Amino acid sequence: MSANQNIGSLSGRSKVVSNKKMTFAERIYLPAIFGGFAITLSHFFKKKVTVQYPEVNRPFSEIYRGLHVLKRDDEGRERCTACGLCALACPSEAITMIAAERKENEMNLYREEKYASVFEIDMLRCIFCGLCEEACPKEAIFLTNVTVPSDLHRSDFIYGKDVLVEPVDKRVDISHRQTSEVLAFKKDKNQSHNS
Amino acid sequence: MDGNYILYKLILASVILLISLVVAMYSTLLERKVAGFIQDRLGPNRAGIGGIFQPLADGLKLFFKEEFMPGTADKFLYILGPSLTMMIALLTSAVIPWGNSFIINGTEYTLQVADINVGVLYVFAILSIGVYGIMIGGWASNNKYALIGAIRAASQMISYELAMSMSIIAIVMMSGTLSLKDIVDQQHGMNWNVWYQPLGFLIFIVCAFAECNRSPFDLPECETELIGGYHTEYSSMKLGFYLFAEYINMFISSAMIATLFFGGYNFPFMDSLNLSHNALTIIGSMVFFVKIAFFIFFFMWVRWTLPRFRYDQLMRLGWKSLLPFAIVNILITGFVIMIKNHM
Numbered sequence: 001m002s003a004n005q006n007i008g009s010l011s012g013r014s015k016v017v018s019n020k021k022m023t024f025a026e027r028i029y030l031p032a033i034f035g036g037f038a039i040t041l042s043h044f045f046k047k048k049v050t051v052q053y054p055e056v057n058r059p060f061s062e063i064y065r066g067l068h069v070l071k072r073d074d075e076g077r078e079r080c081t082a083c084g085l086c087a088l089a090c091p092s093e094a095i096t097m098i099a100a101e102r103k104e105n106e107m108n109l110y111r112e113e114k115y116a117s118v119f120e121i122d123m124l125r126c127i128f129c130g131l132c133e134e135a136c137p138k139e140a141i142f143l144t145n146v147t148v149p150s151d152l153h154r155s156d157f158i159y160g161k162d163v164l165v166e167p168v169d170k171r172v173d174i175s176h177r178q179t180s181e182v183l184a185f186k187k188d189k190n191q192s193h194n195s
Numbered sequence: 196m197d198g199n200y201i202l203y204k205l206i207l208a209s210v211i212l213l214i215s216l217v218v219a220m221y222s223t224l225l226e227r228k229v230a231g232f233i234q235d236r237l238g239p240n241r242a243g244i245g246g247i248f249q250p251l252a253d254g255l256k257l258f259f260k261e262e263f264m265p266g267t268a269d270k271f272l273y274i275l276g277p278s279l280t281m282m283i284a285l286l287t288s289a290v291i292p293w294g295n296s297f298i299i300n301g302t303e304y305t306l307q308v309a310d311i312n313v314g315v316l317y318v319f320a321i322l323s324i325g326v327y328g329i330m331i332g333g334w335a336s337n338n339k340y341a342l343i344g345a346i347r348a349a350s351q352m353i354s355y356e357l358a359m360s361m362s363i364i365a366i367v368m369m370s371g372t373l374s375l376k377d378i379v380d381q382q383h384g385m386n387w388n389v390w391y392q393p394l395g396f397l398i399f400i401v402c403a404f405a406e407c408n409r410s411p412f413d414l415p416e417c418e419t420e421l422i423g424g425y426h427t428e429y430s431s432m433k434l435g436f437y438l439f440a441e442y443i444n445m446f447i448s449s450a451m452i453a454t455l456f457f458g459g460y461n462f463p464f465m466d467s468l469n470l471s472h473n474a475l476t477i478i479g480s481m482v483f484f485v486k487i488a489f490f491i492f493f494f495m496w497v498r499w500t501l502p503r504f505r506y507d508q509l510m511r512l513g514w515k516s517l518l519p520f521a522i523v524n525i526l527i528t529g530f531v532i533m534i535k536n537h538m
Contacts, residue, residue, distance in 0.1 A: 033500075033501065036500040036501060037496065037497075037500055039500070040233045040496060040499055040500040041496070043232070043233050043234070043235055044229075044232045044233050046235055047235075048231075048232070048235055048236060048237050049235050049236070050236050050237040
């Protein structure tokens, strides 16, 4: 007897191999073969799992984390103030931005004095974890249930403000991604951004 | 033998050639569909309705692929390989009775290109040459993997040919003829050979799988060990010929199984229908093709059900199980025939 058997398996998961002789039914293969036929035939008539993608979309969860959106406030001004917290929070360093100062005639475009003149997310780096959303103090960035479309060149995956900022006339509903804590925070009049 | 007769045979041969090619073409689609359905998928369905143009697209793709020939390959044999495989795959269809006969204006037109009285022998002769296409292709590529694949294929096909022929001998003993048409005619109605030769049928169908290099005996092709087997160095339509010949072989094998064991164009209650001879022939041919279609499906069903054999298991099954069983089958058949004759 080998020493192994006395000690037993350290993981407790080892199995004793059975080398028993095959029975006659096992040796002629046929019963097992017909069993296999029955299984494959039953699958032949089963409902198929294929989703016909371009025509049919797999239903996403309400809180699916897909393509980002840069929100505007109720008056249509960009909420982002280019604080860089999302870029800091981003574990894959997908977000870059350049801050700029708001001019007098841009009061209706940007909510605060500072805004992001360039805001880029590299969709190939992004892992859609949603940490940017969590980090944002201005309720500016959210993930939506839109998937990032495929493209041919790596450079085409760097999305700028032209894609990310929501259009004024086509607002993106992100209410389902806002937790009750977030909503309470938004309504808190002590916070400057709600004043 | 008048001109009319020759013209008729020419047309028949062309039609059968066409049917073989179209059936093989759509077998490739069916294969992918069956694979998909068995794996809970849909299979190709984008090219045309239900993927009906998929085989055309596949063929077109192969035509437009780069025609690459290794510099060290034997040019003549390299081209001969796939051509031979394709030709041999198509040759067998000449002796298969695709239907009974049409009687038009008192002349009988049989739906068989050549009713030679050694049809079974002819089939085996063609089958044996089938090895050459693969062997020549594998050798001419001047690639060790292709050569090993070809050797594997050759030894597998030769091994299983023996047991296959042995299982047919029992049928020949029973029917006392080598003509395929006579063998079919003896299986009138439901008097099919499979009821008398179940063991022979089992051996034959297993060997048919091995002869066609189909799963579970698809050892000549394996990506992990041989990078593709005997057609490693082939590309474009030459590769297409090899792959296509496999499907033609499958069609012909199914036709042979249906002919030898399942009554060919005979079907139950064919006498009680009170139909004319010509109408019966048409229905019989359709029944024959339904049988063939079932066996083609069966080939695919097996492929997507069973894991492949290991090479030593393959050889053991061929030499130590199927061949002895085939011989025993011959002995039993001979014994029964002897008892019957003396009663």
